[in-house]
Amino acid sequence: MTPRFTDARLEQFREQLRAERESTVRLMAGLGEDIRRIVDARQDSNVDDEHDPEGSTIAFERSQSDALLRQSRDKLSQITAALSRLDAGSFGVCESCGRDIPEARLVARPSASLCVDCASRA
Numbered sequence: 001m002t003p004r005f006t007d008a009r010l011e012q013f014r015e016q017l018r019a020e021r022e023s024t025v026r027l028m029a030g031l032g033e034d035i036r037r038i039v040d041a042r043q044d045s046n047v048d049d050e051h052d053p054e055g056s057t058i059a060f061e062r063s064q065s066d067a068l069l070r071q072s073r074d075k076l077s078q079i080t081a082a083l084s085r086l087d088a089g090s091f092g093v094c095e096s097c098g099r100d101i102p103e104a105r106l107v108a109r110p111s112a113s114l115c116v117d118c119a120s121r122a
């Protein structure tokens with residue numbers, strides 16, 4: 001069986017995934033900073049979340065940052081999984097139906113683990 005991608009092509013995907021991992025880690029560090037800052041602000045102002053308008057803004061900011069942090073964590077685990085698929089030789093194969101994920105999709109999103117059909121059904 002001929003491998004679908006050349007080693008050089010796989011190396012490009014690996015580079016792309018590493019770059020994405022790096023920027024995601026940096027983003028998460030920034031979000032962690034934001035959350036710490038928000039928590040500090042709340043302690044300083046000693047506000048009542050439910051009745052003080054500033055308190056609810058802080059709570060809103062906090063939940064936004066938390067949501068972003070969760071998204072980034074998911075993205076990071078997808079990137080890590082894609083990197084192990086690269087190592088295992090199963091990169092670019094749909095985890096659900098086992099068909100090849102189109103190369104254009106992998107270029108746009110190298111961390112994709114499902115083909116378009118399976119992703120739209122998920």
Ligand SMILES: [Zn+2]
Pocket residue numbers: 094095096097098099114115116117118119
């Ligand atoms: Zn599929």
